[in-house]
Amino acid sequence: MAVFTSPTRQSDGLSPLPDTPAWARWANDHRKWLFAAPAMLFVAALIIFPVAWTGYLSLTDAEGSVRAESEFIGFRNYLDVLSDTDRFWPAVWRTVVFTGVALLFEVVLGMAIALLLRRPFRGEKWVRVAILMPLVATPVAVGMMWRLIFDPNIGLANQLLGWVGIAPQPWLAGRSSALWTTIFIDIWQWTPMVVLILLAGLTSLSDEPDEAARIDGASAWQRFRHITLPLMMPTLIVAILIRGIDALKTFDLLYATKGRGGGSFHEVETLNVYAYGLSFDYNDYGVSSTVLIIFFLIIIGSMWALTARKKEVH
Amino acid sequence: MDVLRQAVMGTSLAVVAAVGLSACGGGGEDSAASDTVRVTLANHVWTENIKQALPEFEKQTGLKVEITQLGEDQLSDQYNVKLNAGSSDIDVMMYRPLQEGKLFAKNKYLADLSDKVKSNKDWDFSDFQETPVEATTYEDKVVGVPIITEQEVLYYRKDLLKQAGLDAPPKTLDELKSAAAKIQAANPGVAGFVARTGKSPAVTQFSSFLYSFGGDFVDDSGKAAVNSEAAKQAYAYYGGLIRENGPANVSTDMSWPEAMAIFTQGKAAFYTEANSLYKNATDPAKSKVSENVGFAPFPAGPAGSKPYNIPSWALGLNDASENQSNAWKFIEWATSKEQTLAQQKAGVPGARTSAWDDPEGTATYPKDLVEAIAASTEGGVAHDRPLVVKVAQAREIVGQPIVDSITGKDVAASADAANEAFQKFLDDEEK
Numbered sequence: 131m132a133v134f135t136s137p138t139r140q141s142d143g144l145s146p147l148p149d150t151p152a153w154a155r156w157a158n159d160h161r162k163w164l165f166a167a168p169a170m171l172f173v174a175a176l177i178i179f180p181v182a183w184t185g186y187l188s189l190t191d192a193e194g195s196v197r198a199e200s201e202f203i204g205f206r207n208y209l210d211v212l213s214d215t216d217r218f219w220p221a222v223w224r225t226v227v228f229t230g231v232a233l234l235f236e237v238v239l240g241m242a243i244a245l246l247l248r249r250p251f252r253g254e255k256w257v258r259v260a261i262l263m264p265l266v267a268t269p270v271a272v273g274m275m276w277r278l279i280f281d282p283n284i285g286l287a288n289q290l291l292g293w294v295g296i297a298p299q300p301w302l303a304g305r306s307s308a309l310w311t312t313i314f315i316d317i318w319q320w321t322p323m324v325v326l327i328l329l330a331g332l333t334s335l336s337d338e339p340d341e342a343a344r345i346d347g348a349s350a351w352q353r354f355r356h357i358t359l360p361l362m363m364p365t366l367i368v369a370i371l372i373r374g375i376d377a378l379k380t381f382d383l384l385y386a387t388k389g390r391g392g393g394s395f396h397e398v399e400t401l402n403v404y405a406y407g408l409s410f411d412y413n414d415y416g417v418s419s420t421v422l423i424i425f426f427l428i429i430i431g432s433m434w435a436l437t438a439r440k441k442e443v444h
Numbered sequence: 445m446d447v448l449r450q451a452v453m454g455t456s457l458a459v460v461a462a463v464g465l466s467a468c469g470g471g472g473e474d475s476a477a478s479d480t481v482r483v484t485l486a487n488h489v490w491t492e493n494i495k496q497a498l499p500e501f502e503k504q505t506g507l508k509v510e511i512t513q514l515g516e517d518q519l520s521d522q523y524n525v526k527l528n529a530g531s532s533d534i535d536v537m538m539y540r541p542l543q544e545g546k547l548f549a550k551n552k553y554l555a556d557l558s559d560k561v562k563s564n565k566d567w568d569f570s571d572f573q574e575t576p577v578e579a580t581t582y583e584d585k586v587v588g589v590p591i592i593t594e595q596e597v598l599y600y601r602k603d604l605l606k607q608a609g610l611d612a613p614p615k616t617l618d619e620l621k622s623a624a625a626k627i628q629a630a631n632p633g634v635a636g637f638v639a640r641t642g643k644s645p646a647v648t649q650f651s652s653f654l655y656s657f658g659g660d661f662v663d664d665s666g667k668a669a670v671n672s673e674a675a676k677q678a679y680a681y682y683g684g685l686i687r688e689n690g691p692a693n694v695s696t697d698m699s700w701p702e703a704m705a706i707f708t709q710g711k712a713a714f715y716t717e718a719n720s721l722y723k724n725a726t727d728p729a730k731s732k733v734s735e736n737v738g739f740a741p742f743p744a745g746p747a748g749s750k751p752y753n754i755p756s757w758a759l760g761l762n763d764a765s766e767n768q769s770n771a772w773k774f775i776e777w778a779t780s781k782e783q784t785l786a787q788q789k790a791g792v793p794g795a796r797t798s799a800w801d802d803p804e805g806t807a808t809y810p811k812d813l814v815e816a817i818a819a820s821t822e823g824g825v826a827h828d829r830p831l832v833v834k835v836a837q838a839r840e841i842v843g844q845p846i847v848d849s850i851t852g853k854d855v856a857a858s859a860d861a862a863n864e865a866f867q868k869f870l871d872d873e874e875k
Contacts, residue, residue, distance in 0.1 A: 197551075
């Protein structure tokens with residue numbers, strides 16, 4: 131491709147000396163591929179191959195063992211899964227509710243806390259540490275902790291309710307309350323992360339527009355609504371993007387609090403928990419792969435929608 | 445954004461990768477027999493005992509044993525990933541014959557041991573009880589050696605019974621119900637009865653109720669039978685007992701650790717559970733009521749007292765292992781007469797007749813427990829869950845009426861629905 135004898139190339143310091151062996155010339159010639167190769171191999175082996183393999187499995191009736199013989203059955207798994215109103219669609223719905231509600235609270239609360247923490251105050255350091263505490267705990271430990279607190283018979287939550295005269299609640303044990311309880315735990319654990327991102331965004335904002343509005347007599351709410359919020363939009367979308375995708379994929383918390391299948395009535399079975407059960411409990415690798423591919427498309431779709439929105443804001 | 449996208453894709457594929465990666469793996473790295481035997485075991489009292497005795501084996505044979513120890517569910521997942529990949533880095537595996545046995549044997553994960561078990565007269569395979577061996581045999585080939593057996597018994601609180609004026613534990617399910625109600629009424633905050641409530645975990649402990657009412661998961665012709673009259677009565681009884689005499693606000697996710705905790709915290713009078721877990725109730729370090737725990741044979745229903753009597757764990761040899769002869773040495777030692785007896789003295793009921801015949805073998809057990817076990821082994825049923833390949837799925841199907849019954853729904857309708865689903869499942873598995 132390149133002509134190394136040309137005088138202009140020789141002066142750029144990257145061309146080989148005249149007595150360089152052929153392989154070195156070749157290496158130099160293809161250096162952009164060569165340097166990128168380790169990263170590309172890594173991506174191919176650990177990301178592209180598994181996705182492609184999962185895509186292939188989703189078109190077969192593989193079950194029992196992935197080494198057992200399986201037949202190529204086209205899109206039958208997809209038809210089966212998409213018409214399954216017993217487990218699949220309820221799981222989609224729970225995934226959407228879990229993510230939507232948790233995200234809404236996390237962003238609103240996160241914004242409020244970030245605004246409070248924006249100005250320096252006494253004991254600021256301690257308050258920050260306390261607020262960030264849930265973030266550094268591992269989700270499984272958090273799940274176990276809340277499971278004890280929310281135990282219907284010996285848990286702390288019902289004891290507290292008892293002191294103020296409220297009847298004990300089933301919390302995680304209740305068929306209708308389990309999902310909401312896990313959403314509460316998710317909010318408790320992940321609001322601090324949203325606070326952290328938004329706080330970084332707030333600190334980088336310039337004070338001038340805010341001061342100008344203040345002089346013009348704008349109220350605190352007006353200043354937030356018309357100045358801070360629009361300026362914070364890009365940061366806010368990043369926070370929603372990161373937290374939203376993470377919430378869609380929640381597994382550890384749900385597994386630690388309700389176990390396999392998301393409880394006896396699948397109360398908290400989201401797509402991720404469902405796919406896990408399909409492959410590790412039922413050994414239905416074909417169907418499991420189908421659910422995972424659909425789930426993957428949902429995640430990519432929502433990510434794409436949000437990134438598009440972010441560009442719009444810019 | 446690119447970094448973010450990569451991170452997102454990477455993590456979102458955790459599960460995908462678990463399935464996908466199982467495709468790579470393949471052949472083993474060490475081709476020759478090794479002096480190190482790699483053994484994967486479950487968290488169990490049996491495992492603790494084996495670990496203590498291990499130096500003796502290593503000294504005898506000059507082999508080194510490397511143990512990986514995992515919880516039941518994690519163990520299953522581990523096997524699913526590694527054996528699926530044809531991995532040779534497990535030699536000996538502890539597995540549940542009734543839960544995974546058929547699947548593993550069908551997938552050819554388990555090596556054929558038929559010749560090995562006959563090779564040593566002193567080790568004596570014929571000493572093993574018949575029922576457990578049946579469960580570790582697949583298509584006339586021996587694929588595992590049973591190590592732990594299990595029967596369901598009634599755990600009860602002697603002090604509460606005495607207080608209520610009852611001088612003997614209930615002998616029938618009717619008596620159990622009335623005794624539970626009586627004790628509950630007299631002791632606020634204490635439930636009359638507790639047992640597993642989770643859809644899948646409850647199935648095994650519910651099975652004894654089912655058999656004692658005269659039912660089974662499938663009938664003699666192999667058809668689903670969970671909506672028989674007997675089965676409906678059993679579902680209604682089990683669920684009703686927990687709903688009316690169980691703990692308030694009862695969770696429908698309980699497996700044995702949760703149910704056992706309620707019992708050992710002194711919050712329940714009766715508890716039906718596998719006898720192999722009895723140490724949890726009688727060990728003062730784990731139980732607040734250790735002084736007052738009594739054991740009784742499973743109460744009789746309309747069809748008599750029919751608890752399950754099963755091999756809960758066995759040792760198998762990974763078919764892909766390249767170290768099979770040394771691995772067999774470990775199995776032979778760990779299931780020897782001496783080890784089985786030692787295990788039994790330490791509270792783990794074994795599968796060897798010789799250990800049960802030896803007075804030493806039962807000397808450390810509570811006397812009433814030995815009697816309860818003896819009663820169970822007599823009339824016992826050899827399975828505690830449907831005998832199918834996809835056990836996890838089957839358990840969820842036949843377990844649905846249990847939780848429906850606990851939560852007070854129409855049991856008959858739920859059993860009919862479960863039966864239909866179960867028949868469809870059986871038909872699919874036939875194919």
